[in-house]
Amino acid sequence: MRFTDLPDATGISLKPEYFPDALALKTGETWFEVHPENYMIGGGPRLEGLLSAAERFPISLHGVGASLGGPGLPTAQHIRALRRLIDLVNPAAVSEHAVWSRTQSQYFADLLPLPRTQEALQNLADGIDHFQNGIGRCILIENPSNYLPFRSEMDEPDFLAEVARRTGCGLLFDVNNLYISANNCGMNAERYIESLPCDLVSEIHIAGHTPDERFGEALLIDSHAAAVSEPVWALLAFALKHLGPRPVLLERDANMPPFAELMQEKYRSDQLQSSIGQKDAANA
């Protein structure tokens, strides 16, 4: 089952400073992802840039602020603002994270982990249900980056798959997040990928990470502030072989490189997808 209208090719994070370069690309050369929270605004050049891009390229709205698994349901204000943006952009995909980020009174501007318990699972499912009903469409939810393990009753792939089954949402598999979780918490990355339900995974993310200033390589941070690392490329190849062709997003949110440099990474991902697709076809 497809949960998105994104092409099985590599898209990139679209930032306002990239608007001129991005809009100069040929139609269909890529697709773009934005964080909707940065565009829940009345108007102005930033929103106009996104709407111009949406006229020619598929857009993915990848949320970071809904707090789907938090105490209390996603707020009506947030859902209303997102729905307005969805109406304007007509995105090919809408996604969020299997995390929490706010209490009733405070927003922590971070993707905070949930304990993988039955109670947290149902709470997350309730949040996703409310969110999907509010925006009027299915979403994908993304596996978190884990910095340390919390007391849990089940593995992460089982937790996410069960949430998807209860809510009808799809899954977004972030390879970099898994690499970080494996490094920081001792998860087995390949076994994790083999446990993912192929029919539910509708999008893949790759990104760069950075070692923590204090703990070094023992604690990798999901910074999106560097190029994709070689081990993450290898894990992406493994995932594509297991899952088959999927839309892949190259994320970059900080320490922004020149646009051409980002496009080189995108072409590498396209090439990887293409070579794996050809091998699969030859083996069929």
Next chain:
Amino acid sequence: MLDAYFRAFEENLTTGDTTAIAEFFGERANPAFISVYRNGYLKTCTDALAGSYPVVRAIVGDDYFRTLARGYVDRHPPTRGTLVGYGEHLADFIRQLEQEHGLDYLADAAAIDAAWLESYFAEEGRPLAPADIQHMGFRGIDVTAMRVKLTPHVRLVPVENRIADTWAMLRDHGELTETVALSKQAQVVMLWRLNGHIHIKALDDTESVFINTLAHVATLGDAATRAYEVDGAFDLAGTFAALLQNNLLQMEDQSE
């Protein structure tokens, strides 16, 4: 159990205390790694404020700005699911700390920084064009009886110091490119968006009365009457034309 987890995590994020959250750590957890969440939260909020208040940052420098921002996050943590527009109370917060930093114009700079951002992200509205007015004239409509208001991207900022030019220089260059003299004199600064760029102008007393009247929805005739009470030589035609050329006016009944 889940409520207790959220409360424990919140306590750690806001105070750094790990006692309660440690109860939820898994067997192989390195307890020290929990600090990454609080550090990340504070850094993200501080970075967001630095991006939204570039002139305040340029005036006080990175170190004091970080101190200021940390204090602000503790006092006014973000509440909405986005950091766009976060910092709406920063000008008041800075004013309350005036004895500490000793810069009586810093709150003014913060208020203008905030207005810049609001104007940048505001709706365009449906501005009246000079041709619209001309057309009304041809149709015999009394333009002075029209009820008009300012377009959504206009911001009027009352400040206590003559700081508009200094603010603009710091916003454009990140530093002062020439010597400036600040003086204590209340005025109103107007910001607006035209062709994607934000413009700033310190209004004189008469302009201020005229435009402030329109800000609360009025006829042009009412606004002009009040302006003439301040200055009998007020240039109504020139001011009105400038407002139209800069997309600052729209009809009262036109939605935003």
